[in-house]
Amino acid sequence: MASPPDTSKTTKLERYNSYLRRINTARLLTLSSQLLFRTTLLAALLLILLFTLHHPPLSSFSLSSSSSSSFPHSHRSLLSSSSSSLSSPSFQRQVLHSATPRNPSGLSVLVTGAAGFVGSHCSLALKKRGDGVLGLDNFNSYYDPSLKRSRQSLLSKHSIFIVDGDINDSSLLKTLFDLTPFTHILHLAAQAGVRYAMRNPQSYISSNIAGFVSLLEVAAKSADPQPSIVWASSSSVYGLNDENPFSELHRTDRPASLYAATKKAGEEIAHTYNHIYGLSITGLRFFTVYGPWGRPDMAYFFFTKSILSGKPITVFKTQDGAGEVARDFTYIDDVVKGCLGALDTAEKSTGSGGKKKGPAQLRIYNLGNTSPVPVGKLVGILEGLLGVKAKKNVVKMPSNGDVPYTHANVSLAEHDFGYRPTTDLAAGLRKFVKWYVQYYGIKNKVQGGVGGGKDVSEVASV
Numbered sequence: 239m240a241s242p243p244d245t246s247k248t249t250k251l252e253r254y255n256s257y258l259r260r261i262n263t264a265r266l267l268t269l270s271s272q273l274l275f276r277t278t279l280l281a282a283l284l285l286i287l288l289f290t291l292h293h294p295p296l297s298s299f300s301l302s303s304s305s306s307s308s309f310p311h312s313h314r315s316l317l318s319s320s321s322s323s324l325s326s327p328s329f330q331r332q333v334l335h336s337a338t339p340r341n342p343s344g345l346s347v348l349v350t351g352a353a354g355f356v357g358s359h360c361s362l363a364l365k366k367r368g369d370g371v372l373g374l375d376n377f378n379s380y381y382d383p384s385l386k387r388s389r390q391s392l393l394s395k396h397s398i399f400i401v402d403g404d405i406n407d408s409s410l411l412k413t414l415f416d417l418t419p420f421t422h423i424l425h426l427a428a429q430a431g432v433r434y435a436m437r438n439p440q441s442y443i444s445s446n447i448a449g450f451v452s453l454l455e456v457a458a459k460s461a462d463p464q465p466s467i468v469w470a471s472s473s474s475v476y477g478l479n480d481e482n483p484f485s486e487l488h489r490t491d492r493p494a495s496l497y498a499a500t501k502k503a504g505e506e507i508a509h510t511y512n513h514i515y516g517l518s519i520t521g522l523r524f525f526t527v528y529g530p531w532g533r534p535d536m537a538y539f540f541f542t543k544s545i546l547s548g549k550p551i552t553v554f555k556t557q558d559g560a561g562e563v564a565r566d567f568t569y570i571d572d573v574v575k576g577c578l579g580a581l582d583t584a585e586k587s588t589g590s591g592g593k594k595k596g597p598a599q600l601r602i603y604n605l606g607n608t609s610p611v612p613v614g615k616l617v618g619i620l621e622g623l624l625g626v627k628a629k630k631n632v633v634k635m636p637s638n639g640d641v642p643y644t645h646a647n648v649s650l651a652e653h654d655f656g657y658r659p660t661t662d663l664a665a666g667l668r669k670f671v672k673w674y675v676q677y678y679g680i681k682n683k684v685q686g687g688v689g690g691g692k693d694v695s696e697v698a699s700v
């Protein structure tokens with residue numbers, strides 16, 4: 239007799255089969271979702287790659303359009319959408335074209351801070367006499383970046399290319415030195431401003447100390463040949479010095495602001511890199527440089543803006559209340575001549591590959607005007623030029639890092655490279671105001687026809 243089917247066995251088998259089916263379906267689902275995920279990831283990576291090749295990050299560099307208008311009111315950003323990566327042939331062509339001098343005996347200068355006030359003037363002056371110039375600037379927003387872009391536009395008209403990058407970016411610096419055997423660095427990139435150091439101390443450490451060291455490291459160890467370096471120190475290193483006029487032989491160990499302390503630190507760091515690596519280094523102590531295309535954070539600039547718009551200005555008198563604060567205001571053209579003189583008399587560095595081969599030149603010079611003017615008088619000159627009376631609040635200079643006066647003795651710079659300032663404050667401010675009213679498109683209220691007719695790019699004295 240046939241035995242009845244073992245139903246418990248069949249049920250178990252069915253349950254087992256259904257269990258296997260469920261497992262397989264789940265596996266299939268997992269596998270297909272994994273496949274889908276990988277395909278999507280691959281596609282996304284391919285897209286990113288394609289995008290990067292055609293649109294490099296804006297922070298890495300920008301290309302100045304040679305056809306761009308130099309008229310600053312457009313304040314047009316020059317970030318190019320057609321630029322490619324640092325290794326792309328078009329980037330390398332722009333660098334070489336900009337940095338190569340017109341004749342073989344000319345200099346090839348890397349100008350850091352080229353979109354800045356002094357940097358843009360020096361770059362144009364060098365290019366105009368036939369030297370090769372490559373600019374480097376991070377276009378930070380310490381003051382209105384559109385002014386920096388306008389300066390970039392002006393430089394671009396003169397075939398000067400500015401790489402959009404930071405001096406703390408060592409690999410960018412190495413790339414630039416691999417591409418071009420610069421003979422000189424004119425190092426003007428810095429966090430400027432005396433009083434702002436109380437608000438943002440770290441920015442001074444980052445630019446004026448870390449950034450300077452980053453540049454010197456590459457110049458000493460990677461650059462072949464080692465370039466000669468000329469860089470911007472500051473009159474503020476004299477700090478609480480009370481000998482007058484300030485000479486390079488006077489004490490500079492009592493800075494009154496963190497800004498001054500970082501510039502003084504730069505001078506000591508320069509000594510070290512000269513001593514260890516044989517870098518030829520020249521520091522220039524600038525004295526309150528002013529003029530067309532100037533810095534909006536400086537008193538003469540923002541006083542002009544406030545006076546024209548009827549806003550009050552604060553004029554400092556000395557802390558004892560007895561005298562006026564005074565500065566040895568120095569016109570930009572004079573400072574440019576000093577910078578070029580320092581570059582032309584800079585000896586070659588003596589090391590290579592991080593090894594010193596012999597002693598190298600180490601210099602410090604004052605670049606001032608030798609004729610201090612009280613801030614009250616500066617305001618009086620501006621009132622005359624603008625045809626507007628200033629609303630002045632005269633207050634005791636707060637404890638903000640300012641010093642009561644500066645006054646340069648420039649006999650050393652005169653002796654070594656013929657530095658002789660020729661522009662007094664009234665003449666220099668007249669040129670500044672002429673530029674200012676045109677640049678900002680302000681109706682010409684200026685007395686004596688100061689603001690008449692020319693394009694702002696001609697007003698720039700370079």
Ligand SMILES: O=C(O)[C@H]1O[C@H](OP(=O)(O)OP(=O)(O)OC[C@H]2O[C@@H](n3ccc(=O)[nH]c3=O)[C@H](O)[C@@H]2O)[C@H](O)[C@@H](O)[C@@H]1O
Pocket residue numbers: 430431432471472473474475524525526527535536537538552553554563564565613635640
């Ligand atoms: O040559 C230098 O060493 C320095 O010159 C300037 O620093 P500073 O001389 O303080 O220039 P401004 O900020 O334009 O001030 C000029 C004068 O105006 C005074 N001032 C400033 C601001 C203000 O509201 N009122 C006022 O009376 C200051 O005390 C100073 O005497 C630059 O800003 C620094 O970057 C540079 O290193």
